[in-house]
Amino acid sequence: LAKTTQPISMDSYEGQEVNITCSHNNIATNDYITWYQQFPSQGPRFIIQGYKTKVTNEVASLFIPADRKSSTLSLPRVSLSDTAVYYCLVGDIRVFNTNAGKSTFGDGTTLTVKP
Amino acid sequence: ETGVTQSPTHLIKTRGQQVTLRCSSQSGHNTVSWYQQALGQGPQFIFQYYREEENGRGNFPPRFSGLQFPNYSSELNVNALELDDSALYLCASSYPGLAGGETQYFGPGTRLLVL
Numbered sequence: 001l002a003k004t005t006q007p008i009s010m011d012s013y014e015g016q017e018v019n020i021t022c023s024h025n026n027i028a029t030n031d032y033i034t035w036y037q038q039f040p041s042q043g044p045r046f047i048i049q050g051y052k053t054k055v056t057n058e059v060a061s062l063f064i065p066a067d068r069k070s071s072t073l074s075l076p077r078v079s080l081s082d083t084a085v086y087y088c089l090v091g092d093i094r095v096f097n098t099n100a101g102k103s104t105f106g107d108g109t110t111l112t113v114k115p
Numbered sequence: 116e117t118g119v120t121q122s123p124t125h126l127i128k129t130r131g132q133q134v135t136l137r138c139s140s141q142s143g144h145n146t147v148s149w150y151q152q153a154l155g156q157g158p159q160f161i162f163q164y165y166r167e168e169e170n171g172r173g174n175f176p177p178r179f180s181g182l183q184f185p186n187y188s189s190e191l192n193v194n195a196l197e198l199d200d201s202a203l204y205l206c207a208s209s210y211p212g213l214a215g216g217e218t219q220y221f222g223p224g225t226r227l228l229v230l
Contacts (some may be wrong), residue, residue, distance in 0.1 A: 034218070043117070043205050043221030044158065087157055105150075105157035 004088050012110050018075045020102035020109050022088035025069050029094040033064060033071045038085045038108070047086075048073065075111075083113045116143070119208050127228045133194045136225045140187040140208030146170075147189045148219060149181060153204040164189060192195035201229045 005023040012018045024033070032051055036044035048055055050062040050071070061074040075082060085108040118141040140147050146165045150158035160173035161200050164183035178194040187208070193200055203226050207219035
């Protein structure tokens, strides 16, 4: 199972771009990379998911190099409300995979956005 | 809102007791996963259910068991509670696909305290 490593914490200021990198050296061929945001006493909330190269949606971008051993979540122009814990999740939750559901969360990166 | 609800929101039990936590998934999501999240750590995968059958299990003892019902609801049962079982328990629902990644939608969690 892919183990993930993220920085424990990051600080930023409102309006800046924030990049959070996750290392997952033993990612498997069928694994996807998913990033979640979690506020205190709430469940994780989906941000973005990718398999390779670059994915962009309305809130973030995800960069995955060719070897897929790391990924970078990019949050453009953060605001105070982006202060949260960010998790990268590597795995294949599809039920047709014999290891279905055995996705691995890291310990997350606590992002603090300052005014 | 993810459409996933959990009950109760908080629970206090004593060591040795049994507990049942409940989750109601999004309509049409026939896959549910349960996670344990200790304070300051990322969620740890307990098990996954698909069409009412256990489809994958993490590194948790047999005293952690589950049930999934046809109406998209599910239960997590923990017997012989230990102090270390104190955590936030999260359920996440998804709909399996043959191709592409999947998104898990998390509920708000149940905070369990074992005294």
